Amino acid sequence: MDFLHYVGIDIAKATLDWAVYSQQGSLLHLHTPNTVAGIKTALRQLKILPGWAMAQVVFCMEHTGIYNAHLLGFLHKLKLPIWLESSLQIKQAGGMQRGKSDTVDAQRIAERSAAAVCLPFP
Numbered sequence: 001m002d003f004l005h006y007v008g009i010d011i012a013k014a015t016l017d018w019a020v021y022s023q024q025g026s027l028l029h030l031h032t033p034n035t036v037a038g039i040k041t042a043l044r045q046l047k048i049l050p051g052w053a054m055a056q057v058v059f060c061m062e063h064t065g066i067y068n069a070h071l072l073g074f075l076h077k078l079k080l081p082i083w084l085e086s087s088l089q090i091k092q093a094g095g096m097q098r099g100k101s102d103t104v105d106a107q108r109i110a111e112r113s114a115a116a117v118c119l120p121f122p
Contacts, residue, residue: 004056008106009059009068011064018032061085
């Protein structure tokens with residue numbers, strides 16, 4: 001399957017940070033509550049991106065146990081592609097890094113998922 005958009009999601013107990021990445025680079029960053037209402041809000045905002053097609057999107061997040069339960073259940077119900085990655089794998093793939101924040105982490109997760117599925121860069 002060819003993916004056009006890669007959504008990296010940094011998951012915390014109370015919040016979700018969403019970063020959307022494509023061939024054009026970083027497209028969008030969202031910060032929502034880690035609730036079903038917050039997830040619905042984010043998905044509505046994602047749908048207005050130019051060229052957005054849910055069938056060509058992969059949602060990548062680190063496996064955080066119960067904190068991503070709302071999100072996983074919601075995305076699974078919509079039959080959307082989901083990629084769970086271990087936090088250690090994400091950290092090791094990025095090497096030595098500075099500037100740790102939820103926003104930066106979400107962007108790194110999105111970029112990692114794009115690189116892992118061989119996004120053809122111009």
